[in-house]
Amino acid sequence: MLTAFIDEYRDANDNWAVIDGKAQSTVTISGVFLAAAFAYAREIGTASMTERRLLACSVILLIAAVGVSLLALRLRRVSLPPFGTIVEQRVSDLLSNDNLNEDLLHHFLNERIGQWRLTVQTIYVKNDVRGFHAWCGQMLLGLALAPVAVFTILKILS
Numbered sequence: 001m002l003t004a005f006i007d008e009y010r011d012a013n014d015n016w017a018v019i020d021g022k023a024q025s026t027v028t029i030s031g032v033f034l035a036a037a038f039a040y041a042r043e044i045g046t047a048s049m050t051e052r053r054l055l056a057c058s059v060i061l062l063i064a065a066v067g068v069s070l071l072a073l074r075l076r077r078v079s080l081p082p083f084g085t086i087v088e089q090r091v092s093d094l095l096s097n098d099n100l101n102e103d104l105l106h107h108f109l110n111e112r113i114g115q116w117r118l119t120v121q122t123i124y125v126k127n128d129v130r131g132f133h134a135w136c137g138q139m140l141l142g143l144a145l146a147p148v149a150v151f152t153i154l155k156i157l158s
Contacts, residue, residue: 002109005116009081012123019130023072026137030065033144037062051154054147061144069137072130079122082115 037059044052080086094100094108 001113005120008120012120012127015127019072019127019134023069023134023137026069026141027066030062030141034062051151054151058144058147061140065137065140065144068133068140072133076126078126079119081119082112
């Protein structure tokens with residue numbers, strides 16, 4: 001049973017890293033588009049009001065994409081798994097107990113299972129929130145590209 005929790009913990013940590021990668025990519029891509037938008041904004045003198053509004057809309061959506069993606073990347077407190085020092089201390093306490101019996105061993109195992117369950121559940125909950133923020137960032141980035149596409153088409157056709 002403990003092996004199953006350890007495997008779940010590894011999977012949850014892998015998901016954590018995947019979400020980080022997606023959020024970081026969204027921030028990077030949004031940053032590139034923001035830099036391009038700001039470069040163009042310096043030379044916007046001849047643009048129509050529609051083009052200005054499209055550019056402003058895109059910039060607002062890109063800033064929102066960065067902000068929401070950064071929420072996915074922010075540090076979060078999670079329960080620590082019962083590794084190393086924690087387990088070593090409990091085992092040492094058990095072995096030094098003159099009244100070591102089956103009930104104490106069951107209690108130790110149940111306590112350890114509970115710690116693993118709490119750790120894995122905490123990471124799953126945090127990953128759900130982080131994943132939602134990463135997804136929102138990606139959607140905002142996609143929405144920000146629509147005004148840029150319309151803006152570019154207008155420029156080509158004018």
